[in-house]
Amino acid sequence: MDQLTNTPAWRALAAHRAELGDVRMRAQFEADPGRFERHTLRAAGLFLDYSKNRIDDRTLPLLLALARERGLDGARAAMFAGRRINNTEDRAVLHVALRNRSDTPIEVDGKDVMPAVREVLARMGEFAEAVREGLWRGYTREAITDVVNIGIGGSDLGPAMVCQALATHGHPRLRMHFVSNIDGDHLAGVLAGLNPARTLFVIASKTFTTIETMTNAASARKWFLAGGGSEADIARHFVAVSTNAERVAAFGIDLANMFGFWDWVGGRYSLWSAVGLPIALQVGRARFEELLDGAHAMDRHFVEAPLEANMPVILGLLGVWYRGFFGAGSLCVAPYAQALARLPAYLQQLEMESNGKSVTRDGQPVDAATCPVIWGEPGTNGQHAFFQLLHQGTDLIPVDFIAPLAAGHGLPDHHRLLLANCIAQSKALMVGKSADEVRAELGAAGMAGEALEALVPHRVFPGNRPSNTLLLPDLSPAALGALIALYEHKVFVQSVIWGINAFDQWGVELGKQIASRIGAELAGEPLGAHDASSRGLIEMARDALA
Numbered sequence: 001m002d003q004l005t006n007t008p009a010w011r012a013l014a015a016h017r018a019e020l021g022d023v024r025m026r027a028q029f030e031a032d033p034g035r036f037e038r039h040t041l042r043a044a045g046l047f048l049d050y051s052k053n054r055i056d057d058r059t060l061p062l063l064l065a066l067a068r069e070r071g072l073d074g075a076r077a078a079m080f081a082g083r084r085i086n087n088t089e090d091r092a093v094l095h096v097a098l099r100n101r102s103d104t105p106i107e108v109d110g111k112d113v114m115p116a117v118r119e120v121l122a123r124m125g126e127f128a129e130a131v132r133e134g135l136w137r138g139y140t141r142e143a144i145t146d147v148v149n150i151g152i153g154g155s156d157l158g159p160a161m162v163c164q165a166l167a168t169h170g171h172p173r174l175r176m177h178f179v180s181n182i183d184g185d186h187l188a189g190v191l192a193g194l195n196p197a198r199t200l201f202v203i204a205s206k207t208f209t210t211i212e213t214m215t216n217a218a219s220a221r222k223w224f225l226a227g228g229g230s231e232a233d234i235a236r237h238f239v240a241v242s243t244n245a246e247r248v249a250a251f252g253i254d255l256a257n258m259f260g261f262w263d264w265v266g267g268r269y270s271l272w273s274a275v276g277l278p279i280a281l282q283v284g285r286a287r288f289e290e291l292l293d294g295a296h297a298m299d300r301h302f303v304e305a306p307l308e309a310n311m312p313v314i315l316g317l318l319g320v321w322y323r324g325f326f327g328a329g330s331l332c333v334a335p336y337a338q339a340l341a342r343l344p345a346y347l348q349q350l351e352m353e354s355n356g357k358s359v360t361r362d363g364q365p366v367d368a369a370t371c372p373v374i375w376g377e378p379g380t381n382g383q384h385a386f387f388q389l390l391h392q393g394t395d396l397i398p399v400d401f402i403a404p405l406a407a408g409h410g411l412p413d414h415h416r417l418l419l420a421n422c423i424a425q426s427k428a429l430m431v432g433k434s435a436d437e438v439r440a441e442l443g444a445a446g447m448a449g450e451a452l453e454a455l456v457p458h459r460v461f462p463g464n465r466p467s468n469t470l471l472l473p474d475l476s477p478a479a480l481g482a483l484i485a486l487y488e489h490k491v492f493v494q495s496v497i498w499g500i501n502a503f504d505q506w507g508v509e510l511g512k513q514i515a516s517r518i519g520a521e522l523a524g525e526p527l528g529a530h531d532a533s534s535r536g537l538i539e540m541a542r543d544a545l546a
């Protein structure tokens with residue numbers, strides 16, 4: 001494939017960017033009453049307003065030409081057809097099969113994966129309902145009250161984010177806990193309040209070799225045995241989610257209590273698989289299936305909608321536009337929903353582990369900037385913190401605002417103020433405030449002369465700062481499923497433009513290898529060759545641990 005910046009579409013976009021210059025969105029809105037209508041989309045129950053972007057009528061056709069030139073149609077078809085598009089690991093990428101709610105078969109190497117997907121989903125549902133109904137009991141015959149998911153990365157962030165988002169749909173008896181960090185404070189803090197006789201552990205690890213998860217799981221088992229459970233009781237209190245039956249059995253978990261998945265499910269794309277077991281436990285089988293339905297509706301939209309009306313395509317291309325032509329190095333995700341507090345962390349992994357790469361699928365350097373830094377916090381909290389920089393800092397940082405239109409908390413005044421703030425922020429970022437407007441405002445407040453002029457530069461807002469606003473009807477499982485699938489496909493679209501394999505993660509390996517060596521050294525093995533900094537730090541840690 002041609003170097004990206006040499007392609008005709010990229011060159012046309014570069015010329016267009018130069019022509020566009022500093023065109024003001026504020027002026028574009030004033031001149032064009034149809035701008036909102038033309039730059040909004042509905043899909044799978046979600047509404048996207050992308051009118052507050054630095055684009056004119058030529059921009060999207062040029063971005064779409066880039067998508068076509070980079071082979072988006074073919075790449076998308078290859079993913080849905082189960083081709084081995086994760087080329088560096090020689091794997092298919094089929095999270096879409098996990099939420100394929102149609103009768104259409106999906107094949108990997110000529111074999112339909114759907115019967116196995118449905119079989120695990122049914123077992124998960126039965127197990128979740130048995131725990132929820134109090135039929136699955138602990139060793140004292142008491143019902144389970146606490147579920148502790150032990151997993152990390154893709155085996156933690158998705159279910160943790162979704163369980164928090166759907167907490168209002170939770171079962172009144174069941175509390176969900178997530179332990180990921182190797183830091184003993186995490187496990188100890190969670191276990192401190194729990195009774196082993198009423199606790200169920202879900203050990204979630206695709207490989208069942210991850211050091212954090214295996215260490216936490218072994219300590220959890222010791223805690224369980226020390227707290228009154230016997231070896232024979234482990235089967236009622238430990239279940240596994242994994243692709244590795246051999247290791248699950250070696251850990252001592254009954255294979256009847258293992259929920260499997262497959263190598264074509266990437267960790268960060270796995271919440272739709274058995275990795276979503278904590279979600280099913282929390283909200284029940286039917287609502288877990290609604291989550292899948294919402295994602296499936298977005299999958300259908302991604303496959304069927306023309307590119308120019310395709311939500312993941314538009315979001316992905318706008319991201320490429322700012323990264324490639326405005327030098328935007330980060331994207332702020334601001335959910336106006338406290339329940340979505342973990343969404344930015346979830347998207348950080350989804351986007352940055354997928355597209356945080358600098359070589360193409362065939363190993364050549366990518367000659368354009370790739371994934372920006374993804375970060376954010378819920379609104380309105382962020383407004384009282386980092387929004388200062390979004391409004392008046394030196395960097396252009398696009399923002400994704402995300403808000404549910406309806407809330408279930410019964411505090412309508414709060415929700416009105418929440419939505420008002422969400423809309424106000426995207427408006428303020430876009431319109432800004434000119435020096436003349438500041439002068440008029442200060443004058444009206446009784447200021448004049450030098451005192452007024454001294455304040456003007458501090459109170460000017462440059463404006464013209466872009467954002468998308470995504471509205472959900474509410475925080476239902478279906479809307480959340482569609483939202484997550486939207487970002488998954490957005491990431492895929494961007495990977496195709498940049499020519500990246502979005503489904504491997506070699507960048508996390510080096511640190512793991514070095515940590516394993518240093519771990520042995522901290523346990524007493526002689527020190528190997530190290531730079532002076534690392535050696536000095538290892539010696540200090542050894543002294544502290546002695």
Ligand code: G6Q
Pocket residue numbers: 152153154155204205206207208209210213266267268269353505
């Ligand atoms: C995700 C990554 C990574 C992975 C964790 C946990 O895409 O591969 O975050 O999920 O390292 O791995 P295990 O599930 O194998 O323990």
